[in-house]
Amino acid sequence: MHARPTDLEVVILGAGMSGLCMAIQLQRSGIDDYLIVEKSHGLGGTWWDNRYPGAQVDVPAPAYSFSFAPNPEWTHRFADAAEIHRYQQRLAEQHGLAARMRLGVAITEARFDAQAGRWQLSLDDGSALSARFFVCSTGPLSRPRWPDIPDLASFKGQLLHSARWPAGVDLGDKRIGVIGTGSTASQLVPALAPTAARLTLFQRTPNWVMPRLDRRYGALDRWLARFPPYAALARLAWVQFLELGRRGFDEGTLARRAMTAAARGHLRRQVPDAGLRERLTPRYPLGCKRIIYSNDYFGALALPQSELVTEAITGVTERGVLTLDGREHQLDALICATGFDTTQLLAELPITGLDGRTLGETWRVNPSAYFGLTVPGFPNLFLTLGPNTGTGHTSTLLFIEPQVQHALACMRRVKQSGKRWIDVRPEAFAAQDANVQRRLAGSVWSRCSSWYRNDSGRIIAIWPGFTGEYDRAVRRPDEAAYELG
Known part of the structure; x- marks a missing residue:
């Protein structure tokens, strides 16, 4: 790296729903020393990319707003892309996130310095960043997939x-x-x-x-939605209704x-x-x-x-x-209208952890992570909507919120301990991954070809259980699953 890096506590890759949630919760926890880096020229993530005619969310809008930020401005039960993007923009304005965003800039390399306990990041404008924690919030729906058709x-x-x-x-x-x-x-x-x-x-x-x-x-x-108890109850009702849909997969x-x-x-x-x-x-x-x-x-x-x-x-x-x-x-x-490449997560970004191993090499055959969040050998790196955290029945925001809380708890543990980094233990990662794949084997998702599976047939996108189970397992990290260094 030729440029002198700017030192930060946290760098967030991606200004979609996950990145916005992480930034807001960082501020709420007293961490203002962060930066969101987004390669697009505007915030929104998948809702910046997906502007095709008729684009809308496929879950009820009350469940597609954060629990801490209900939106009384929805005009339809199923919001369109423009309306969701306005919600994201309001979140950014209300929390002053624009000052902590760099838009139209891509991270070209991320390398963990074990001695310093920091991620060294290169950007395509020639600048560099150094961060104790690196959060990849690009999600699985970010890289367009073109059909493999001759000519x-x-x-x-x-x-x-x-x-x-x-x-x-x-x-x-x-x-x-x-x-x-x-x-x-x-x-x-x-x-x-x-x-x-x-x-x-x-x-x-x-x-x-x-x-x-x-x-x-x-x-x-819209008038009722401005009362927090009503907004919370409406959201909860739709969340529970969507959980009934999960039973339909059994x-x-x-x-x-x-x-x-x-x-x-x-x-x-x-x-x-x-x-x-x-x-x-x-x-x-x-x-x-x-x-x-x-x-x-x-x-x-x-x-x-x-x-x-x-x-x-x-x-x-x-x-x-x-x-x-x-x-x-x-x-x-x-x-x-062929969607996204969900099998090559973060393939365009070289992320190098301990021992010079890259995440791309680690994920070449089967992308996997501890509850979709952390990968052994990549300390202080947190994913949102990583492998096996997708759903076929409910809002992704119900998974994003506990993931963010998990990452924040890990960050606090590092700072309180005086250590340099935190890393998931290989045995904890392997046990959790094996349990997920065991539960997915023979499930409805194993019975046809879909974007939930990679070329080897492994189901890499779907969480096998209910939303509440994931929330309970993730929101408060199991300390025994992690090691400090």
């Missing part, structure tokens, strides 16, 4: 990715192709199909779709039978055409892939200008997409 770059029309949506793009009266049928596509398709000359959805696997219990919030709702439960029946009934009511309905019927158990919640996805596919293509894509030409039946689907715009 994709040869397409001469507009080639777009849902996670990098350009401002001002107009697709009205265009022939649009959409690759991907997950949550993103279920929001994009209804937003684009009504004004498209033609919309072609290329489906590899149909998804389970449940009704979305959405409604507009009126003046009375074989033989009443919740599972009810959710499956609801999804099948939803498809039957919204798609009267038997042939189309057959092609939209999943062949894998509900919950194996992330469930879609939508009231207008099926309706958009039934429009006369929409076409569902289930033949496999064999390639891309200058004019469109080739499918296995020999057709060339001519397009003006091709949208890849």
Whole structure:
């Protein structure tokens, strides 16, 4: 490193929900000596990246606000991306976070100095930082995944990715192709199909779709939400309701039978055409892939200008997409709604811990961390929404908050002990990881291919239990699981 580093107590990578939560709780605990580094030119994380038409959260908004910062300004039960971004901006303004952010700058290298007990960080603007603690809050939904299709770059029309949506793009009266049928596509398709000359959805696997219990919030709702007891009760009620959905992932439960029946009934009511309905019927158990919640996805596919293509894509030409039946689907715009690469977490950033070992090398085969938070050999490094902390049923914020409290407790322990660093013990890490994988084996998530799993088949994204179990295990660290140095 050529530049003299700026010394800090904590550096936070990422200004999304996790980074904002960490910064606010640092301030509340009396730590003001921190900096958020964000490579995008604005805060928001996934809500900065995901600006495609129709983008919205897929859990009720009261559960998608922090317990310490309820939002009385929600206008719908399921908030859209712009509304969530405004919530994030208000959080930053209320807590004065802008002064402790560096936007449009990326960390290019992170190396732990064991002797000093500090992380040495290089940035792409030539500057350097030194921090006792390094928090990686980028999460799993940050690196766009492009489909592995021959000659994709040869397409001469507009080639777009849902996670990098350009401002001002107009697709009205265009022939649009959409690759991907997950949550993103279920929001994009209804937003684009009504004004498209033609919309072609290329489906590899149909998804389970449940009704979305959405409604507009009126003046009375927003007035009540300004009373803390009401806001807390509304949030708790939705959190508990979402936990019922977790029971739907367990074989033989009443919740599972009810959710499956609801999804099948939803498809039957919204798609009267038997042939189309057959092609939209999943062949894998509900919950194996992330469930879609939508009231207008099926309706958009039934429009006369929409076409569902289930033949496999064999390639891309200058004019469109080739499918296995020999057709060339001519397009003006091709949208890849193919989500994020969740198998190569933090792959773009060399993070070097003890003994010169990098996190990329450690995670090359199977990304794993102690409760998704810490990795042996990488002292004073904390992850948020790390491996096996995802959910298929509830708000990620319910996992972020205890993760932040866990990291803060570890930081306090280091300072109180007078030691230089804290590191999870390899045996504690191995035991917890083995327990998670044992519980996931044979679960619904093991019964199909999804972004929850990596190429080896290991489930790397999902937490196998209920939200409360994770909170209780994580919020107060087990001191025996960590060693000080």
